[in-house]
């Protein structure tokens with residue numbers, strides 16, 4: 424089976440074209456392919472599928488390395504759009520992609536005919552507690568709420584970009600023990616579908632630095648939906664302007680939460696690394 428390896432700021436994926444041929448048991452395949460010792464190694468398996476929706480150009484499914492299927496992936500959808508354009512599966516630069524988080528709209532930005540960046544309309548953030556989902560009495564937004572984790576108490580802000588994120592602002596991001604707190608917060612009893620965890624240091628009104636522990640994947644070099652959720656959280660906490668550069672371990676994303684239409688826009692690169700064949 425042919426595959427393509429791509430990444431968005433070091434958040435890496437195996438892409439499989441399923442337009443002609445279905446993949447059996449993608450959850451199991453994700454576990455095998457994403458394994459960094461016994462497989463190809465990746466933060467996710469991405470399937471390129473036809474869509475039954477008239478308004479959609481294609482459908483994207485993504486699987487985490489643990490085999491779970493999240494609703495969306497910001498870095499993967501930029502790779503997905505670049506793949507479609509460069510393989511001439513579309514000649515459009517504005518696409519409608521069906522995902523479990525609804526219709527996501529990447530726009531390919533060209534420079535001298537080559538894909539330079541992909542800007543994605545990521546839709547409106549979801550802020551109500553029970554839609555994150557997070558357990559508790561209140562239906563309201565979760566902003567700066569205390570979360571007890573072992574011996575520590577964190578102040579959390581939760582945002583869903585289709586998939587759930589728990590954002591925590593800290594003074595010094597380097598001091599955070601990501602591999603200790605990440606998995607404990609990811610699987611905290613208050614989050615029935617588990618959660619992605621972002622630690623944020625605000626550098627100034629236009630820049631934040633982020634470290635992420637991803638649900639079903641662990642530490643990654645970047646997370647697009649996480650960068651969007653963290654920008655929304657920064658604005659809700661009145662820490663930044665509405666357009667922010669998010670510095671991640673793998674590079675930068677520019678995120679804007681529009682005041683006009685309440686939608687979040689993400690801009691960043693996508694890179695193809697190699698193609699290969701997987702023995703079935």
Ligand SMILES: N[C@@H](CCC[C@H](N)C(=O)O)C(=O)O
Pocket residue numbers: 434467487493494495496497498499586587619637638639640643645646647648649
């Ligand atoms: N890396 C992604 C998010 C992938 C899904 C996530 N692990 C989840 O389970 O929600 C991104 O760039 O958004």
